[in-house]
Amino acid sequence: MSREDPAVRADGRPVLVTGGAGFIGCNIANRLAELGHDVLVYDALSRPGVERNLAWLKERHGEQVQSVIADIRDEDSLARAARDSKAVFHMAAQVAVTTSMVDPREDFEINIRGTLNLLDAVRLKNDGTPVIFASTNKVYGDLGDIDFRLEGSRYVPSDAAVAEAGIGETRPLDFHTPYGCSKGAADQYVLDYARSFDMRTAVVRMSCIYGMRQMGTEDQGWVAHFLIRALEGKPITLYGDGCQVRDILDVSNAVDAYLKAWERIDAIKGRAFNLGGGPENAVSLRELLAHISSLIGREVAVDYSDWRAGDQRYFVADTRAIRAALDLAPAVPWKQGVALLAEWLRESRAPTPEFLKAATGIVPAGAVS
Numbered sequence: 132m133s134r135e136d137p138a139v140r141a142d143g144r145p146v147l148v149t150g151g152a153g154f155i156g157c158n159i160a161n162r163l164a165e166l167g168h169d170v171l172v173y174d175a176l177s178r179p180g181v182e183r184n185l186a187w188l189k190e191r192h193g194e195q196v197q198s199v200i201a202d203i204r205d206e207d208s209l210a211r212a213a214r215d216s217k218a219v220f221h222m223a224a225q226v227a228v229t230t231s232m233v234d235p236r237e238d239f240e241i242n243i244r245g246t247l248n249l250l251d252a253v254r255l256k257n258d259g260t261p262v263i264f265a266s267t268n269k270v271y272g273d274l275g276d277i278d279f280r281l282e283g284s285r286y287v288p289s290d291a292a293v294a295e296a297g298i299g300e301t302r303p304l305d306f307h308t309p310y311g312c313s314k315g316a317a318d319q320y321v322l323d324y325a326r327s328f329d330m331r332t333a334v335v336r337m338s339c340i341y342g343m344r345q346m347g348t349e350d351q352g353w354v355a356h357f358l359i360r361a362l363e364g365k366p367i368t369l370y371g372d373g374c375q376v377r378d379i380l381d382v383s384n385a386v387d388a389y390l391k392a393w394e395r396i397d398a399i400k401g402r403a404f405n406l407g408g409g410p411e412n413a414v415s416l417r418e419l420l421a422h423i424s425s426l427i428g429r430e431v432a433v434d435y436s437d438w439r440a441g442d443q444r445y446f447v448a449d450t451r452a453i454r455a456a457l458d459l460a461p462a463v464p465w466k467q468g469v470a471l472l473a474e475w476l477r478e479s480r481a482p483t484p485e486f487l488k489a490a491t492g493i494v495p496a497g498a499v500s
């Protein structure tokens with residue numbers, strides 16, 4: 132992105148990143164700060180571990196990254212944070228399908244009411260601030276009407292066009308699970324605010340994003356979760372048969388797309404795009420595990436459990452529309468991206484010399500005590 136572009140220049144007004152301490156949010160915030168923008172991170176730090184991402188941002192960028200630790204359900208606080216912003220990336224959310232099944236009301240409050248709070252805050256300030264929203268492929272439901280066949284350790288769609296290009300934006304919306312409903316409703320509100328109020332809003336419906344600074348758990352962020360378990364020598368539970376396929380995308384590519392969406396907001400406002408690694412980065416869970424085994428040099432132990440609610444046998448995004456609209460570079464090849472994430476996890480999760488000394492009394496060789 133060009134710093135000279137008048138629409139997106141670094142002019143002292145902050146860019147608001149809700150959920151900016153989270154995985155994708157902190158990567159967006161970091162890139163924005165590198166480009167010279169002031170950034171306001173708005174995050175409730177409700178996801179365990181994300182405070183480390185915020186500390187990392189502040190260490191790297193100092194005063195350029197400011198933060199408000201608050202909830203998007205807090206309408207007044209969010210409106211104050213949005214007041215001076217020149218653009219908004221809306222990442223804060225209840226992010227897990229599993230959690231939404233346990234507490235659908237909280238999921239509703241965060242994902243729908245929180246998004247409406249943000250949209251209204253921007254609508255009422257009435258200065259054309261762009262809002263780009265992180266939506267999900269879950270808005271298309273379980274794709275139960277598409278036929279698949281099992282080929283080796285992956286599902287392949289019987290329809291050649293779907294197998295070749297993936298699932299496009301014309302696919303009918305079909306919300307499954309409370310998470311699918313809440314993200315889907317928020318997605319529709321964001322699009323409608325472009326239509327009803329002429330706001331500069333756009334939606335990015337993401338497949339699985341992976342990469343550095345992902346605090347993956349069994350509930351969300353499965354690529355990082357698999358790697359963490361494998362590195363710790365612990366077994367991984369596969370829900371279903373492990374042949375389900377996803378197109379995975381490195382977070383650096385997702386950040387490129389978000390920043391380009393801001394840059395080109397007048398051309399794309401009111402539109403929703405699918406974003407993932409596309410057919411060339413489609414991988415089944417079993418295939419990912421085989422790659423992880425080869426990266427860490429040993430077999431990964433696996434348990435199997437029942438399919439999860441709404442789980443798609445196959446989701447691969449047709450990324451042609453977003454690539455054309457935003458002129459995106461090719462995605463990082465998945466094997467390469469996963470190897471980089473493994474390396475980062477290995478380093479970032481290694482016990483520090485201080486920890487080792489405190490735990491064992493031994494100062495590791497090469498460490499300065």
Ligand SMILES: NC(=O)c1ccc[n+]([C@@H]2O[C@H](COP(=O)([O-])OP(=O)(O)OC[C@H]3O[C@@H](n4cnc5c(N)ncnc54)[C@H](O)[C@@H]3O)[C@@H](O)[C@H]2O)c1
Pocket residue numbers: 149150151152153154155156173174175176177178181201202203204221222223224225226241245265266267268314336337338339340341346352
């Ligand atoms: N990671 C993916 O593969 C993926 C795929 C599709 C969609 N998404 C969407 O992208 C966005 C970012 O996902 P992520 O993977 O970075 O998740 P994440 O959990 O790492 O980040 C979400 C952040 O939002 C914060 N948050 C949660 N509830 C909040 C609240 N009520 N108020 C303020 N902050 C709150 C969390 O503390 C966290 O830092 C989410 O909206 C998610 O639904 C992610």
